[in-house]
Amino acid sequence: MAKAICILTGNHTAFGVVFFKSDANGCVTVKGEFTGLTPGKHGLHIHSFGDLTNGWISAGPHYNPNNEMHGAPQDEKRHAGDLGNVDVNEDGLAKLEMEIQHFHLTGIHSVIGRTLMIHQNEDDLGRAGNEESLATGNAGVGVAWGVIGICQSNISEKALEEKSNQ
Template sequence: MKNMNSIKIEFAVQMECQKCVDSVRNALHKVEGIRNVQVSLDQNSVIIDTNLSHLKIQEIIENTGKKAVLKGYGEDNYSAVSMLGGNSGYSFGDVIRGVVRFVQIEKGCIIDGTIDGLTTGYHGLHIHECGDISNGCESVGEHYNPYHTPHGGPDDPPSKRHVGDLGNIMADNNGRVTFRMINDLVDVSSIFGRSLVVTSKMDDLGKGDDPASKIDGNSGKRLACGIIARSSGLFQNTKRICACDGLTLWDERDKSVIKQKRNKSALKMNNV
């Protein structure tokens, strides 16, 4: 029986022989939460059905010595992605980087992300009403709240929370947070063109005593944000070479890894 919280994810994987295929397939088959593994040498592709985060799957594949690049997330057009910081988003001090993906399922929306460069501890995560980052995170408007309800947490009844109230995420000692959550209010088709924001403090989920608690949860400064845009589902991303710079998927992926390492070094030097 299919797990209703699982989705299909497609990776481009640099494989050169049947031994590579067997190595990747065997590594994935050993992991609980992964099912229906399809590995194609001709297409250099791996498709799995899973309830694990896409980063976890990527790590498993790359532990076999093969480079992996996410190509498709979810099976239909109701998939979205937000790039926090970097060239596509904004982050205070330019040290925070993150990728958060959204995909519609029967029970709501799976939100799957990884964010680096945060201080250790809890941080609020919210969808905001506007996709305007011309003035950093100050121009994205307030929490997405189409039903004009008070601020709350993701476990509160719909009448006591904003659609954009995603709760808290917790960064580890290295400043990284990896999460996968299911939200029953978010409809992916309604958040295209809006923005995702991570804040400096823990969201009190509307449980505080002052008026601001029912507005934004006293979650502090908006540290990083990114516009929520449509993303590729399965078989929708056929790119093998980047049109902007001529890099292959694998070269582009290595370039991204090097940039992430530089950002982490800057973070340590600045003690952010």
């Protein structure tokens, strides 16, 4: 079992903490909380690089090791980094919980060291019928981002949440 964590910051108002945990069957559970976002849906993606030297721009394109078109997390063919949307309430808060089988925390398709990013706009999941939709889902600029890092395997998610709130 492997664990990872990502602390997202970026535009000075949005903040998030996302935990990743893989099981013996290769499924990755992704749990997170976000604050400081505008209400509505926001695209969530893993980007190819953990390079934040130029903010969200240097993180590169969506993580796409199989050279697929952009799509929804449940689509058979989509970028490995396509995580769909986060639904933000009127208070600017959002919670995320999903199970993923199209990337891993170890091996050749590991997302460790890559950037997790929440975007300004809703991800259209590649269904808008234009070139940008098939590349990015028309999700727009990044508003919060962070590099996915290795997490100590003996630390619980609750302990990590408490540390991140200090």
